[in-house]
Amino acid sequence: MKVDKQEIVDGICYTELVYGRINKKLNTKYSKNQLEEHILQVLKETDIIFYSRTGKNYYVLNRENNIRITINSNTLRVITVDRIE
Numbered sequence: 001m002k003v004d005k006q007e008i009v010d011g012i013c014y015t016e017l018v019y020g021r022i023n024k025k026l027n028t029k030y031s032k033n034q035l036e037e038h039i040l041q042v043l044k045e046t047d048i049i050f051y052s053r054t055g056k057n058y059y060v061l062n063r064e065n066n067i068r069i070t071i072n073s074n075t076l077r078v079i080t081v082d083r084i085e
Contacts, residue, residue, distance in 0.1 A: 003051040008058060009043050011076040022081045026067070039069060039078060 019032050022039075030038065042062050050061045053073055060069040061084070070079040 003048065003053055003058060005043075005048050005051055008051070008060075008071060008076060009040065012040065012043065012071070013075070013077050015077060018078050018080070022078070025080060025082055027083075039081065042067065042069065 014032075014036065019035055022035055023029060042065055043060060045064075046060055046062045050063075052059050052061075056073050057079065058071040058073050060071070062069070063084070066084050068082045068084050070082070071077065072079055
């Protein structure tokens, strides 16, 4: 199934709980706005070849920032952001 990067960038959204989860996993203390801006920037600068869909989730791998963003493919809500090694 083809991934539509622009659809993800335009429709990305968040739940209240995800901000704390992201800060905890990345060991940061960003505000909601800072997290949203950072994730949006990463999504925009990541090449489409690093976007994939497995089951009900999209995964965006960004090696420059050493993170993987997990996004629900139905709602386009960020589920989590993991640090990669």
